[in-house]
Amino acid sequence: MDATATDIHGEAAALRGLGPAGRVELPGGVPAWSVTDAGLARRLLIHPRVSKDAHQHWPAFLNGDLPADWPLKVWMDIRTVQTAYGPDHGRMRRPLVSAFSARRVRALAPRIAETTDALLDDLARAAAATPDGVADLRTHFAARLPWLTVTALVGVPESMHDGFQAINDSVFTTDLTAERAAANSAEATLLLRELLALKTEHPGDDIASALVEAHHEGLLDDRELADNVWMVLGAGYGTTASLLDHAVVNLLRHPDQLDLAVSGRAGWDQVVEETLRHQAPVANFMMRFPTEDLYDEATGLTFARGDAIVINYAAVGRDPEVHGEDTDLFDITRATTREHLAFGHGPNYCLGAELARLEARIALPALFSRFPALELAAGADGLTPLPSLIFNGHRKVPVRLEGSTTR
Template sequence: MATATQDTPGRCPYRLDGSAADIHGEATALRAVGPAARVELPGGVPAWSVTDPGLVRRLLVHPRISKDAHRHWPAFLDGDFPPDWPLRIWVDIRTVQTAYGPDHSRLRHPLVPTFASRRVRALAPWLEETTGALLDDLAVAAAAAPDGVVDLRRHFAEQLPWRTVTALLGLPENMQHGFQGINDTVFMTNLTAEQVAANTAEAERLLGALIALKTERPGDDVSSALVQAHHEGRLTERELADSLWMMMGAGYGTTANLLDHAVVNLLTHPAQLDLAMAGRVGWDQVVEETLRHQAPVANFMMRFPTEDLYDEATGLTFLRGDAIVINYAAAGRDLEVHGADADLFDITRATTREHVAFSYGRTYCLGAELARLEGRIALKALFSRFPTLELAVEADCLVPLPSLIFNGHQEVPVRLEGTPDQ
């Protein structure tokens, strides 16, 4: 639960828990404060946490809201926070996710063709084949385990998006293990400064090797397209490396979290799983309710007003240079939008699709359609192949990822049970 830094209960700013032990407990406390609340991020950095979905949408499309700390965050420019701030990577990085104005369009442009609807839909047969192979591997892993318990997250929920993103990037097999290991830690918000520095150095080494390879031997992949954009002067060297890094993290962990939570929610709501298995509710609806109920990105770091902004609907004023965190986890469970039972998982919910889990407006996630496609294919195949799948522990024993940013579990131990359908 979020805790106030002052002695008076309910006062702000709230000091957010870097280990993210209770993201939704914090979200409930912050929503009680109002549409946005003053918080303290790990490292003692002050910010706003925006929880109201209407305000979220207005800020995401406002022309005077920047994502570029290098231009519009005075605290960053003046060095008014610890040099070893554990979240520094999220403002240091130079990608479409941190760009403002014309830079946003310039950095987005090389990525757009990869996520065109026609090209995404064409991936469906490959995704189905890859999913089938992963389910074979899952069965082998379960059979080899003495107690029949296998970690569904590690063996399935993470593997499908990782194989997808590495295929899109054209990532050589000998680099995949190293990149995946770094990606598994980069979103953690409880690391020491030394751990962050070591991870950053290793990421830079791996990225340098990838860029050198794609420069010498380009292919029909996103990495080569970004390298070409750099050679044509459309991306700086820093933007090239950071864009590659962003693609891996955004395409991998977010979808892994989606699959993770969808499986856990369905296994703990068997009547709803029955509806999906019987075809009475589509798998697309399961995906959307999961996105609403358990936003894969809980909090997005950060945005900054380029001038003082007054929001008439809420009466709030955000001062120029204030750090703003978009709290997607809280916005997805807004009581006014989703009703008094917003905390409950319900795939028949009429407002299921009214979420902002993929952002909104010009910053809407390029990979949203691909993530949805992966979710539909993976969930349908998983429960068709293993209809008696069950959690091997009580759901409240699952340990969350230590991340304010990524919303998932460290492990999802399951038993496949029964005889898999062939």
């Protein structure tokens, strides 16, 4: 698999040609399965004998068979709710559930709307400051809104925003050198230590403080405390940034679809769900491991105990068996638009899914209302993907605000 992710969907289509799951080589020469079939993915995501914990159930990790400089090692080392199995998963999930309750998420709507308006002002200023009137929508809007939202939820002081964001922007790339990956880890450790010391001394109504309290109660050890704070920051930032990024790009490339949304003939919620299906923000999730030999009757495939399994969400979202032969087409009126797995499935369903949806449902209509003549300032091949097997987005989204309304 291409560590630079230059063609996620081309690669996904090729993998689909191998069957419901195919054998792949991850960066660093590590063998794995890539699951592209939606039905098989659903079954594996809820199977009680499929673990996410490399520390317990991946022989290659336990036996030291991985390359010393393996670029994806951080995804195995981390001890979070996303990598926990069995009772450990429930133990780590409990302190986070209340932070993402429906009531608490809905209460964030006014703050998200206010932040959106301020960022649209910033976007206009950024465009006005350039000779050609072009601004990077990802930097000034698509990435900024979820970053400001998740840092407020976690309780990161503004003075630490830039440091955390810089590491987040590079840690999810999968073409880093071992030296750069190690440097990122060291910088993250120092920042987390500073943040957790602050929250221990001055707790607040935020996720970091809640996790510190869980640590004091014995629910989390030192490593789990720091890693889960880092996980919430990264997941709450990168996924929503890519959702907004792809939603805007798809709408601008499909003006008929944009017209449906702006005119009210289709809902913005349909835009959000079709974007999640068509461009899953998490392209591939690292990794899962059968705790025993596992035979899948529907496909006839057998996964051996300890095999590494990657759920290829980019491919799953475009499974023609679910979405038809026009599955590559972006269509917000599609009958199956909500039948995606972009936020996972079953007990591992993403805690922040409704928050991401809320941010997009507020941000997208505000953007196109404020700048009705918004257009891409790059050709069909002018957008460079993030160099990441994990997050599916663009490095930059250059736009022009020509004809936009002013205040």
